Amino acid sequence: MKQRTLWSALMVAALALAGCGSATRPASSPSGSREITKLVVWDWKSGDASSASYVQKAKDDFAKKHPGVTVEFVAQPFDQYYTLLGAAIQSGTGPDVILFNGGGQIRDRVDALLPLDQYVTEDKQRLAGWEAFGEDGKTYAAPVTLQGHPIYYNKTLYEKAGLDPASPATTWDKFLNDCATIKKATGARCFALGNKEGAGIQFFMSGLGSGILTAQEYDDWIAGKRVWDSPNVKQIFKLWKDAGDAGLNNDGANSTAMFNDAFTIFNSGKAAHIIGLMSDIGHWKDFSEFLGADKLGVMPAPVVTTGVTPSLAYDGGIGYGVAKWAKDPKLAADLVRSLTTTDALTSFYSDAGAIASDTTIDVSQGPAAVGTLVSEIKGGRPALHVALSSKTLDLMGRLSQQLLSGSATVDEVVEQLAASDRAS
Amino acid sequence: MRSERLAPYVLVAPALLIIVALRLWPLLLGVNFSFTGDGERNGTMVGLDNYLEMFQDATFQSALRNVGLLVLLLPVAVAIPGLLATFIYLRVPGHRVFRSVYFFPAVLSPVIVGAIFNLMLAFDGPLNTVLATIGLGPVDWLGDPGVAMFAVVGVHVWATFGMALVVFLAGFATLDSALLDAARMDGASLPQTIRHVIIPGLTRTIQFVFVTTMIGMLTSMFGLLYVMTSGGPEGSTYLPEYYVWIQQGQMNRPALASAASTVLFLIMLVVGLLQISVLRRAGRED
Numbered sequence: 259m260k261q262r263t264l265w266s267a268l269m270v271a272a273l274a275l276a277g278c279g280s281a282t283r284p285a286s287s288p289s290g291s292r293e294i295t296k297l298v299v300w301d302w303k304s305g306d307a308s309s310a311s312y313v314q315k316a317k318d319d320f321a322k323k324h325p326g327v328t329v330e331f332v333a334q335p336f337d338q339y340y341t342l343l344g345a346a347i348q349s350g351t352g353p354d355v356i357l358f359n360g361g362g363q364i365r366d367r368v369d370a371l372l373p374l375d376q377y378v379t380e381d382k383q384r385l386a387g388w389e390a391f392g393e394d395g396k397t398y399a400a401p402v403t404l405q406g407h408p409i410y411y412n413k414t415l416y417e418k419a420g421l422d423p424a425s426p427a428t429t430w431d432k433f434l435n436d437c438a439t440i441k442k443a444t445g446a447r448c449f450a451l452g453n454k455e456g457a458g459i460q461f462f463m464s465g466l467g468s469g470i471l472t473a474q475e476y477d478d479w480i481a482g483k484r485v486w487d488s489p490n491v492k493q494i495f496k497l498w499k500d501a502g503d504a505g506l507n508n509d510g511a512n513s514t515a516m517f518n519d520a521f522t523i524f525n526s527g528k529a530a531h532i533i534g535l536m537s538d539i540g541h542w543k544d545f546s547e548f549l550g551a552d553k554l555g556v557m558p559a560p561v562v563t564t565g566v567t568p569s570l571a572y573d574g575g576i577g578y579g580v581a582k583w584a585k586d587p588k589l590a591a592d593l594v595r596s597l598t599t600t601d602a603l604t605s606f607y608s609d610a611g612a613i614a615s616d617t618t619i620d621v622s623q624g625p626a627a628v629g630t631l632v633s634e635i636k637g638g639r640p641a642l643h644v645a646l647s648s649k650t651l652d653l654m655g656r657l658s659q660q661l662l663s664g665s666a667t668v669d670e671v672v673e674q675l676a677a678s679d680r681a682s
Numbered sequence: 683m684r685s686e687r688l689a690p691y692v693l694v695a696p697a698l699l700i701i702v703a704l705r706l707w708p709l710l711l712g713v714n715f716s717f718t719g720d721g722e723r724n725g726t727m728v729g730l731d732n733y734l735e736m737f738q739d740a741t742f743q744s745a746l747r748n749v750g751l752l753v754l755l756l757p758v759a760v761a762i763p764g765l766l767a768t769f770i771y772l773r774v775p776g777h778r779v780f781r782s783v784y785f786f787p788a789v790l791s792p793v794i795v796g797a798i799f800n801l802m803l804a805f806d807g808p809l810n811t812v813l814a815t816i817g818l819g820p821v822d823w824l825g826d827p828g829v830a831m832f833a834v835v836g837v838h839v840w841a842t843f844g845m846a847l848v849v850f851l852a853g854f855a856t857l858d859s860a861l862l863d864a865a866r867m868d869g870a871s872l873p874q875t876i877r878h879v880i881i882p883g884l885t886r887t888i889q890f891v892f893v894t895t896m897i898g899m900l901t902s903m904f905g906l907l908y909v910m911t912s913g914g915p916e917g918s919t920y921l922p923e924y925y926v927w928i929q930q931g932q933m934n935r936p937a938l939a940s941a942a943s944t945v946l947f948l949i950m951l952v953v954g955l956l957q958i959s960v961l962r963r964a965g966r967e968d
Binding site for chain 2: 338340341344348366367369454455456509510511512513514519648649652655656659660663665
């Protein structure tokens with residue numbers, strides 16, 4: 259009898275141990291004593307067929323420099339990406355090299371990243387878009403693509419309305435006139451707009467902002483000195499509201515998803531313009547497939563405030579950073595450099611249709627819209643909305659919906675945004 | 683003999699250990715975590731700061747209001763399958779077809795249901811087209827803050843009432859048909875039959891459906907919200923669950939998200955305990 263109790267006790271102890279085993283962390287090997295033989299990369303891109311050759315080229319380049327080290331790409335689903343990453347950061351373990359969106363997404367998490375400045379000095383000239391991956395003068399990731407908000411237009415609709423597709427409007431008044439002409443002739447709305455996620459206002463602000471704010475105001479805004487109740491900042495929200503009230507947007511903008519219903523509206527010719535993206539989706543390659551590469555135009559922001567010079571709004575789109583817990587920072591930084599070689603980025607540009615961060619890539623064979631975009635990169639400035647915290651952006655999304663539905667005034671909106679911007 | 687007395691404890695130990703180690707301990711960790719800060723204040727105790735911030739947050743207030751709205755809409759969500767089950771039980775023409783048709787949506791995932799209704803309820807979608815033909819203006823079902831929450835709850839009820847319907851039908855199987863026949867003989871109308879025969883006979887079933895529907899509404903609407911409204915428009919369709927996800931995944935505020943989870947846990951606890959006590963009292967009456 260006694261023996262049976264003993265056995266059951268033993269069995270229970272063994273079961274409990276086995277159960278607990280998975281919950282405890284494996285003991286880490288003493289650092290530095292062994293060569294690192296494997297690096298882990300987290301991203302949401304490497305699973306796509308269109309980025310296969312990019313990943314392969316980066317891997318090959320890295321294997322040449324470090325033959326003994328294997329690289330494992332772990333593609334996470336994008337909608338869960340930052341949630342999963344948050345859990346990894348919380349536990350202080352995870353991938354060595356991490357893909358980030360520029361702006362708020364990386365700035366909120368720089369605590370978990372290593373400054374890369376000493377490793378990437380050679381690339382600083384060749385690549386553009388570093389600002390989106392830096393904070394307080396330090397760089398935390400190397401840009402892979404550029405992301406921005408050009409205004410695309412449908413040349414077919416312009417032709418049908420008797421307008422010259424080669425010379426789109428340069429001032430806001432003329433732009434409104436053109437929109438009225440197009441609507442009369444074709445029935446198409448002026449803007450394809452999706453504001454269900456609150457992204458519409460971000461695109462609107464950055465796409466048109468350079469035609470509204472003066473150069474000084476623009477630089478101050480990016481530098482963090484934002485005067486929300488200044489006339490020109492209010493003008494952005496006033497134009498947003500006026501555009502909605504005047505019926506320039508497609509119906510039901512607040513229930514239309516930017517990704518991808520608004521893009522579909524533009525692709526199907528139901529709207530003449532869209533403030534889109536440069537990389538990933540909703541960009542020149544997607545639109546060209548539907549409208550025809552020669553029927554897609556890119557125009558600078560129409561000038562609203564007399565005397566300002568509009569510029570393309572863009573930032574570093576996505577970029578790779580190195581985690582603080584990486585055992586060999588130099589090795590991980592080398593992988594980041596392999597992921598941003600001209601060769602690899604050229605593949606990314608041609609296969610995925612991204613505007614790559616590398617300014618030396620030859621785009622002369624691509625559609626006309628790409629040529630226009632790339633030529634504007636030199637004079638471009640960071641996008642206005644990227645400078646805002648994710649909390650303020652979330653609030654701006656909700657307030658912009660209120661502006662469209664008429665339940666808030668421009669003054670109330672800028673007041674709330676100013677408060678949120680001060681707090682963050 | 684002492685070891686023999688210990689044996690039961692030893693045998694219960696694994697289950698207890700698993701509950702303590704994998705359920706209660708993480709729960710306590712989560713509650714403790716909600717009293718720490720985010721970002722620069724990561725790891726330091728901040729007292730009730732997260733809770734104070736949260737209760738001042740307009741979206742969290744909207745989330746709590748919506749929980750209240752769900753409680754108010756609960757009777758409707760229970761009455762619909764109840765009524766339909768009654769009709770099936772009373773053998774309306776075609777009841778066999780209805781039985782399977784009603785259950786069909788229950789096997790679809792919320793994401794698919796959401797995607798279907800996104801198309802149906804779009805501003806230029808089929809529902810508004812139908813409304814236009816009978817002269818009613820278009821309604822921005824998912825874009826009007828006064829309508830969107832009702833639209834989502836409506837879709838949730840549509841997608842889940844099949845399960846409750848089956849429970850009701852099972853309840854009807856235990857109903858004494860002699861009572862119904864007697865009522866019919868006495869010339870009772872349909873409303874009278876429902877009021878005096880069916881409802882008293884199905885008290886237990888109705889209570890069970892109340893409890894499960896409430897839990898379903900509070901815990902499984904995330905998928906629909908995510909697909910159909912993203913918490914919008916104007917933050918009008920937030921629920922605590924969605925708030926937790928936004929704060930953790932989008933705003934990088936895990937400690938604030940923990941505070942919201944704790945509040946959600948407390949809400950569920952209160953609702954659950956209330957319902958258990960109601961069930962107990964009803965059980966005693968029998």
